Amino acid sequence: MASFYDRLYTLCGYEPEELEKQRPRIEQTLKRLGLGPEDTKAAEDFVRRNHDVDLLGVRKILGIWLKGLTDLVLAKDEGKKVFYFGFPSIGGIGMAVAESSEDVYSGCPDVVLCHTLGQIFNKLNPILEAGEQNGLPAGHSLCTLQAVRVGALAKGIIPIPDMVSLSSYFCDMGSKTDELLCERYGYPSVAVDGSMDSKWGEFPDYDPMRIKYLGAQINRLFDEVEKHMGVKVDAEKFKQGLFRNADYMKAMGQLSQAMNADPLPISMAAVGGLARFLGTADTRWARVEGRKAVEILIQEIQKRVEKGYGVVPKGAPRVLVGFPSFSDPGLIHMMEDAGLAVVAMTLMAPLRVKSWESDQPTLGEQRAEIEMRVGFYHSNYAIAKRWSEVCQDTKVDGFVWNYLFNCRPIASTSHLLKKVVEDETGIPVLSLEVDIYDSRYYSPSSLRTRVETFADILRARKAAKS
DSSP, X not given: OOOTTHHHHHHTTOOHHHHHHHHHHHHHHHHHHTOOHHHHHHHHHHHHHHSOTTSHHHHHHHHHHHHHHHHHHTTTTTTOEEEEEXXXXXXXXXXXXXXXXXXXXXXXXXXXXXXXXXXXXXXXXXXHHHHHHTTOOTTSOOOHHHHHHXXXXXXXXXXXXXXXXXXXXXXXXXXXXXXXXXXHHOOOEEEEOOOOOOOTTOTTOOOHHHHHHHHHHHHHHHHHHHHHHOOOXXXXXXXXXXXXXXXXXXXXXXXXXXXXXXXXXXXXXXXXXXITTHHHHBSSHIIIIIHHHHHHHHHHHHXXXXXXXXXXXXXXXXXXXXXXXXXXXXHHHHHHHTTOEEEEETTTSOOOOOOOOOOOSSHHHHHHHHHHHHOTTTOHHHHHHHHHHHHHHHTOSEEEEXXXXXXHHHHTTHHHHHHHHHHHHOOOEEEEEEOSSOOSSSOHHHHHHHHHHHHHHHHHHHHHHO
16 A cells, blocks of 8 residues: 655655565654655655656665665664764775674764755754754854764664764864764764874875874774674775775766766766765665666766757856755756856866875775875865866866865865965866755855856856857
8 A cells, every 4th residue: 555655765766566675664764753744745846856856867866865764764773783984984994894794784874864854855954953952053163964963863863873983084073073972872982083284285295104193093993893893894894895885986987977968968966966975875775776876877868968968058167066065956956057067076076096006014004095195185285186186187167166164174275275276277266165064054045146156257258268
């Protein structure tokens, strides 16, 4: 018999037999979240307005997020040990823990909730408000992604973890927030420490001691996982985790290449806003179904390209964006409505990183070496340099650097990055203050005027060149 949520879950890619099999879990999840018939009907309307559900690949990706939400909410009920990691985190660590035991739920709850309660149910605000009421008050430039986790734990919609790992090498607030939560809920936490200090202009070089230190921190984390959760992360499991993540990101690279068509065949709200962070937040369904969903989407995009279909007019100014919104697809749609073709995103575009054989002796040091070479955990200069290279390699007309005002490592590059990129490339940069997790104060409508003005500038430059 049909239930009130059938239309929404079918819209989000669930097959009939899959829906029947998962009914008990879905109903338990919706009950825990406090979502009823009116909420799922509103969610269906929201998804149709904001996501390209004409494409099966998009519907499947939405469904993967919903499956990840169910796994998260029911992890303890289903007898799983629960391991949370933060965002951003050292790539592959959560995947390695997940690969090491079928009895562990390993994920980033904050990002899962943003993409589901935000981008599907449009019900993230009550979670944010609960976070503000339980330790992270509004008006203090505190990270709203952390507020999502605080609020979700306070409302009892996600389980208290058995162990948590957060960074203090990039996001110092993650580890400080976790001190509050550890005191409140009593679970063990390991902060992976490090330092992003370096001489200006040093990148791509780095002090070898940075690898030793960060590598030791990662190795310590693995030891603590074994101590507190009884899960041993060995070299083979770590490689499996990295391989699965790399396999998914390879498909994402192919999807990124499809964005080079003119006119732009699909919104970055689907590509960057939904698909990109599956492998970052959900360590089960991204590796089980993620690549297949992305491959379906690539085939559908190719058909659109053959037909000349575009979400913006042909010849529209091509722009790079720093980040999509994790919770509000309207941010990218607003840029497209202004006449900008958002063709690339900095965390998805190929980087100028040459392959190498690591001679580092431990798993942690091998991973730390990757992070130093990639650069995003190296220094502010490395971040600016990488963004400059991406602008050149993607041949964009402009760059919307939508930096997070309440993220200290990102906010510190706000206008510095604009200067570096413009000086090195000659490409105009719009430095735009946003909050990609919470659009209550930085809504698409409040940012529209600046984006429309920037779009006019880029169109004038293109006209002058032609």
